[in-house]
Amino acid sequence: MDFNLSEEQTLIRDSIARFVSENYAFDQRNAVVAMEHGFSAEHWQQFAELGWLSIPFAEEHGGFGGGPVDTMVIMQEFGRGLVAEPYLATVMLFGGLLQAGASEQVRENYIPQIIAGELQGAFAYLERQSRYEMTDVVTRADKDGEQWVLNGEKTVVLNGGAADKFIVLARNAGEQSEEAGLTLFLVDASSTGVQRTVYRMTDGQEAATLSFKDVQVEAVIGAVGDGYALMTPIVDDARLAICANALGAMEALNEKTLEYCKTREQFGVAIGSFQALQHRMVDMFGACENVKSLLLRAVCAAQDDDVDARRSLLALKVMAGRAGRLIGGEAIQLHGGMGMTDELSIGFFVKRLMIINSLFGDADYHQQLFAALVNTPASSAAA
Incomplete structure (x- = not known):
């Protein structure tokens, strides 16, 4: 299976990574969240100008016609920077429902406005x-x-x-x-x-x-x-998106924790030289890699409309919730007292992971859904 990004997807990833590095340093991010509604209207217009708001929409509505891989790329990079703009709410959920079920007139009226950054939903x-x-x-x-x-x-x-x-x-x-x-x-x-x-x-x-x-x-x-049937695939797309967002946050936490352990000294040596702490960082890395692997599986299954797509998605949500808790807790502990303060970004990443875990149901809830799905007889599932 080919997990390589296309040229267009690579360009999207690089442009978002560049935006995050230039506009979402820790102090800049705090200033954005302090704004009215918790995000920057100027940033949202930049999203529109760069074409990011158009990516999930069909070409006939002025969109890029992107799929699950494109969404993964966007949301993962947003997660690495704790981007606060409401891409999930306006584009993925509100826009996704409009595209899936609205009349042609309603779609023609509002989807171009979303793409242009003129309408929040x-x-x-x-x-x-x-x-x-x-x-x-x-x-x-x-x-x-x-x-x-x-x-x-x-x-x-x-x-x-x-x-x-x-x-x-x-x-x-x-x-x-x-x-x-x-x-x-x-x-x-x-x-x-x-x-x-x-x-x-x-x-x-x-x-x-x-x-x-x-x-x-x-x-x-x-x-x-027909509301439930209409919204179910859109909510599943959103589940995939927030798991990609969680992966980006976990990767950032691992990088920040590793760097801290390389530079923070205790007893005259870097604390990263202590074997017990190395084991904990390996656990963090392993949890992150597990989420990444399952995310790739779920994305490919969704893109190919695989029969196991929903099972992979539910398993991913379970894994993302539990890995987020492990990585977040270890990152705070390895940073010591500083990890609990608002002077570092660590706590903010952990809070984001807590919210992501609760969206559309936490890890325990999705574990129950997964168990019910895999224990359903094949004949019933097919029906």
């Missing part, structure tokens, strides 16, 4: 009682004549404070946790009846709680009642 799917079960939805969508109206609340909406538009998962039929009866709706953030409470997550990125009271929707995304 968010996907509102979680609720207070949901935990990690995306089908546990009580937000209601009801018909008022020819118009759909939303009532309910959504929590932990990534990029919810900056978003101009939301795609909202709501129930139009069925019981609370059924897959059937869920529909995706496009909502303007300025609509009457929309209220948002904005806050920062552990890693400094912004999220919001949204409440809807008799809110008229702008459009239905996909078919009525």
Whole structure:
């Protein structure tokens, strides 16, 4: 199997690495996160000018027509620099759902705006009682004549404070946790009846709680009642993206920890010369390599539409969560007291890995999904 990047993918990786080195030094990154909405509007326009926002979209909408490998390259480099701009929320989730299910008119209206850096979006799917079960939805969508109206609340909406538009998962039929009866709706953030409470997550990125009271929707995304089937592959793409982001963060942590152990002296020698610490750094390296190998497997399976693609993805999410915890904990301990302070970037990488672990379900949750999948009889799985 060929794991080499194409010329275009190599250029994308190098351009992002250059951007990170020039714009995301530790102090620069802290200044960006301190801005309104937790990211730089100027950086976002640079993303648009460099063509990064167009990569996942089809060519007929002005995009690059990229696939899972392109996403991996982008998100891995973003992870190495702790890039704060909402690529996942606006491009992968909001943009991905528009491309997958919106009417041609809606796509023509909004996808070019995303590509141009003119439109911010968010996907509102979680609720207070949901935990990690995306089908546990009580937000209601009801018909008022020819118009759909939303009532309910959504929590932990990534990029919810900056978003101009939301795609909202709501129930139009069925019981609370059924897959059937869920529909995706496009909502303007300025609509009457929309209220948002904005806050920062552990890693400094912004999220919001949204409440809807008799809110008229702008459009239905996909078919009525088909929301779960429509969003599942988009969320799987996002899972792949955040695992690539986690790998980039782990690689950066390993590099920073190795460099620290080479230069920090104790008892007159570099602490990296102590065999016990060398063993711990080897464990960190091994965990990172395991994630990298499984990421490549999952990306190739997704790109080839392999029958084992979902199993590889679930295993990857488990591995990324557990490796992130190991590498983050060891990086803090090997840096000693300094690893706990905000004067070093170590803690910020660890916080990012904590958030990534929790997105769409943590490692334990995905372990349960993986077990259920592999224990399903072949005949049932095929059905």
